[in-house]
Amino acid sequence: NETTMWFRKLCHRNQTLVLEWLVETSHPTFFLSAWIINQSEAPPEPRPAPIGTHAEKANLPVFTMDYPRIQIPFEVTLWVLLASFAKIGFHVYHKITVWVPESCLLISIGLIVGAIMHSVNEEPPAVLTSNVFFLYMLPPIVLDSGYFMPTRPFFENIGTVLWFAVVGTLWNSIGIGMSLFAICQIEAFGVQDINLQENLLFASIISAVDPVAVLNVFEDVSVNEQLYIVVFGECLFNDAVTVVLYNMFNFVAEMPVVEPVDVFLGVARFFVVGLGGMGFGILFGFVAAFTTRFTSKVREIEPLFIFMYSYLAYLVAELFAISSIMAIVTCALTMKYYVEENVSQRSCTTIRHVVKMLGSISETLIFFFLGVVTITTEHEWNWGYILFTLLFAFVWRGLGVLVLTQIINPFRTIPFNLKDQFGLAYGGLRGAISFALAFTLPDNIGRRQLFITATIAIILFTVFLQGISIRPLIELINVRRTNRNLDTINAEIHCRLMEHTIAGIEDLCGQWSHFYWKDKFMKFNNRILRRILIRDSRAESSIVALYKKLELQNAMEILDTVSGDISAAPSIVSLYEEKKNAGKPKKMFLAADLRNMHDILSKNMYKIRQRVRSGIIWIIFLALLLFIYMFSLITQSNTVSHFFMHLYFCGLCCKLSGRT
């Protein structure tokens, strides 16, 4: 009608004025009009004159186009698609992916696209800002790494991992920084204006290792577990250390003078950041686990909780400027164990898939951008500085690994031999984090372009050279391998048998190693944590078989391959039946009878108290006592509060010592 048409025209000029006018006059049809205006915003005026209509007579536009509106999401989607097509393309020719790691290929494609863009003089989308990288692109990658970290080897080697991550990164940063500062003093290179703080800043950027490519090679070659987990863990945690150092040096670079108290504060800050990150992660992990306890009726949104809580952990940590990477990694680690018990099988699969997918996309995009940006930014090349940076990066990494391994080997039960050390040192590729940190350097750093160029040079060099050559080298020097295929019932049984034996012998000779702490934690876990965080924390009365899992795997493999003929698929039962020995065992293995023995064996190292009900009653009782005690404190009745305090602590002691 006329009124709405009039409103609509007015709105195109200045929407807010109209609304204000409407509010002031309290027009009776205000709300209706406002709603209509909103709805009518949808089809915009045609920008280019629509084909086939005359200018004076505004006919209904048959064909319109509005590119600016969708520009950003559209371009992002195109980039992601392009990178994903590239990934498909790599696997067409199988041999390539064996010898050339994916990151190399992605960077190459990025370089090509960048060259194309450069030649048509177009700018790459300005989306690689600090915020975009740290808030949107980094979390999925880190979540991916954290979620799929093999927990048992990680905790067994945690000392080594932290040692290499923290001390190693510090060693690298300070070493490279100092050496570069020394080089800067030489007049011939013309970089005398870079002071020590800026050198240290740059060094902290390039000491962040990102051995994604190497990890893939390690997995393919099945190197021994210890080497794999140390490289993996180092990659993850040194991101956190690097970011802390970067922020610290960034702050310090702006200060004219550095005093000793600043150094001390820096160290203190480091601990706050690290431990705070872990604390937040654990907190959010537990909350997430607790939430999934109640989601049995809303299975479809179960995966959402995982992502939201981990992302929340990341953001809250960013809020307090503590290590968000540690937060999200610890959150994933804590959460995974309990959540995978609470959620349905489908949700579990969904979570794993989506985590992998998001991580993969982020990584792809970053390497892609690296390639593009390499061509399209302006570079400042300085032969001396860059070559020496390369040299020092290698040298300090190698030295660092040697020295640190010598120090930590006596504390390890399986010491690293020289071949492992070589793998560790050579696997120190630089990657996404360095790139992002360099790119987001503040503008007040004088030689920002030089730093960016140097970082890109190092990344390209290490990724291409080391990434491609590491596989033949690892195979050549014959690093100790590990057999990964342990999915047999016998292996599982004997692993548990061995662990119990070792725990027993350790108790017997009174000497403890990590088995003791693991055992203590498992007891705490079983008694308290599992009760609270898992929906059905009783030990299942029937066991889901590894057998059933194998059967399931067998079936899924057949379904997955395109040409599988399901009717002809033998199940494990029938396969075994063919080779069956008469007389022993006569029973058929009904899959319904057996349930996860694997889980049972792994979780039940020690006796689980079965009395869930009494446990809950205890918790309620103690909570009630506590509440009354605090209430009596508030009302300041001393005798009552003392009485209840005594009662509470008695109850607590009784419960803990196991009497009812």
Place this chain on the structure above:
Amino acid sequence: MGAAQTRTENKYQDLAEKTGFSQEQIKNLHKRFQYLSGDEETISRDDLRKIPALANNPIRKQIIEAFFDKRNQHQDEVGSFQEIGFEQFLMVMSHFRPPTLKTTDEEREAMRREKLRFLFNMHDTDSDGTITLEEYRKVVEELLSKSGSIGQEAAKAIADAAMLEVASTNVPHMGPDDFYEGITFEHFEQILKGLEMESRMHIRFLDVDAPTMHCGKSKS
């Protein structure tokens, strides 16, 4: 005093050569042995059963039995002792030494075989050289016994599945009427080939004189 000192040192030297422990480790273990035995020369099964921390272990019986098993003494005897002395104690403990950087590949193989032998002996209670279905069932039952309400049926089923696995891996062309006697040591080795026992089944024996737990009673 001096003579007694050198005598013990010579004894330790012998033991060090036989078992591969260092002098420091042997000294620590001797202290522990004396604590467990109540300052006597030998340990009996009851002494070991008294250890409170061991009470929660599901395979406590097998572990204790392993100490008294003659087969673990590397001397080709069968049967079991009633009581063991320090030397036998050490011999059993030596199964759990970790490999060092200097261990060669053959030594690693030997270590692995030794450790697998230890586990095999834990299963094979009647010392006939094979693990029968009954023996295997027993161990699986014990292993799962502390984990709540796992029925005996379920434990049996798992043991059956495990035996089947061994049978199908090692004797792939069994006819329908063949009888699988039991797991021999070779089959046992074969099935556990991938587990890298030598790197995983070990205890870090302390070199320094770390205070060992005395459970409230302080001796000496």
